[in-house]
Amino acid sequence: MKVCRSYIYMVSIILLAYLPVKAQNSVVTINDCQEWAVAQSSANTQKELNAQLLKVKLNDASSHLYPTLEINGLATYQSQVPQLPLELGVDRLSKDQYSISIDFSQSIFDGAKSFFRKKYERLLNESEIQKVNISINTLKEQVISLYLGLLIIEKQNNILTNAETALQEQINRLKILLENGVVYSNSIDQLELEALKIAQQKSELSSTKESLIASLSILTGKNLTDATFIVPELPEIEENTNSVRSEYAIFQNQQDALDYQRKLHFSNSLPSAQLFASAGYGRPTYNIFSNKFDWFYIVGVRLNVPIIAWAKTTGVGNIINLQKSIVVSQQSDFEKSNKIAIQEKLNEIKKIKKLIALDEQITNKYKSITNTFSKQLLNGTITAYDFIKHQNDELQSLLAQEVHSFQLLKAQYELLALKGLL
Numbered sequence: 001m002k003v004c005r006s007y008i009y010m011v012s013i014i015l016l017a018y019l020p021v022k023a024q025n026s027v028v029t030i031n032d033c034q035e036w037a038v039a040q041s042s043a044n045t046q047k048e049l050n051a052q053l054l055k056v057k058l059n060d061a062s063s064h065l066y067p068t069l070e071i072n073g074l075a076t077y078q079s080q081v082p083q084l085p086l087e088l089g090v091d092r093l094s095k096d097q098y099s100i101s102i103d104f105s106q107s108i109f110d111g112a113k114s115f116f117r118k119k120y121e122r123l124l125n126e127s128e129i130q131k132v133n134i135s136i137n138t139l140k141e142q143v144i145s146l147y148l149g150l151l152i153i154e155k156q157n158n159i160l161t162n163a164e165t166a167l168q169e170q171i172n173r174l175k176i177l178l179e180n181g182v183v184y185s186n187s188i189d190q191l192e193l194e195a196l197k198i199a200q201q202k203s204e205l206s207s208t209k210e211s212l213i214a215s216l217s218i219l220t221g222k223n224l225t226d227a228t229f230i231v232p233e234l235p236e237i238e239e240n241t242n243s244v245r246s247e248y249a250i251f252q253n254q255q256d257a258l259d260y261q262r263k264l265h266f267s268n269s270l271p272s273a274q275l276f277a278s279a280g281y282g283r284p285t286y287n288i289f290s291n292k293f294d295w296f297y298i299v300g301v302r303l304n305v306p307i308i309a310w311a312k313t314t315g316v317g318n319i320i321n322l323q324k325s326i327v328v329s330q331q332s333d334f335e336k337s338n339k340i341a342i343q344e345k346l347n348e349i350k351k352i353k354k355l356i357a358l359d360e361q362i363t364n365k366y367k368s369i370t371n372t373f374s375k376q377l378l379n380g381t382i383t384a385y386d387f388i389k390h391q392n393d394e395l396q397s398l399l400a401q402e403v404h405s406f407q408l409l410k411a412q413y414e415l416l417a418l419k420g421l422l
Helices: 001-019 030-040 043-061 113-179 187-221 247-269 312-378 383-418
Strands: 068-077 096-109 270-283 294-304
Touching: 001 096, 030 043, 030 068, 030 113, 030 187, 030 312, 113 187, 113 247, 113 312, 113 383, 187 383, 312 383
Parallel strands: none
Antiparallel strands: 068 096, 096 270, 270 294
């Protein structure tokens, strides 16, 4: 019985592990969504694979420094062989010759090729990591756009709900007056029509919200259907055009990689030295005066000093200089366009702040006017059409105020993205 209970318990744990992750009735922040989206993406896997790839490339860069051991065989027939007078009693060498040997070599100095190539591979790998970081930032921007879009819709829905409630209260008051014969039924019909229009707008917002939640759920790998989204605080920003975007690191790595590529090519013109040894069996041996099969060996140091390779080295150097100039010009163009984008975003933030400062005054004025028209409608001094018009004006001012506040929030996050600070 205990075994059965333990089995059921373990099965339950396994099933729970495979159930879809939900965020039902939980509070979700914009940072949570960004972290989940990054964890859900392949970014971390790509970084791990790049780390493994770098390890393989570094091993390959120094592979020629490891000793080599190989077996070589040779069988030849030649038209002539060295000959000495028969009077000397030396056997004539055979024209068919055979040998099998085991050969060993060990690099002593490679002209610093492995050092420069390792530096080169590390810089290329760092550029790939920075490209992954760029994709992560793009993903974060996408999450921010969806998240703030959801918040705007929720705020708009709340404003419409409040307007709907106020309208329904007005309808109820007019119905009482209608029973007393104070107002006409067409006034109530107009207000009820306006209530239906508001309900229609709420329905459209609800559909848009479902679509945004579905997209955000896919990005984060979480079920956010019943989640509560918290309005983030305005991020702190610095009013300058400084930026630490990953693109700058890529441009710098490209320039450094070209420098090491130049050094790597120059190392081909440097001397190199190898220790070698060979031992084998065959005919003839290193003793050319013997025509017998026998053992032989040789050990030594091999030195290679390139003499005429300057023309090729100069040509490659010129190519690298041109490539580096292209990268520098690309970096300069990117820096200019990024600074312009940052400055435009700073100007946009200032403009939105000015609008927000006036929004509150405008909405307060509209509220006061609407309250006055509400009383006048009950007194029969204005028509329902006049009341609806002014109530819509108030509604639009409230919506504009909320839109501006979220535009400011979005603009500041976009500024952080332009500065590489997400």
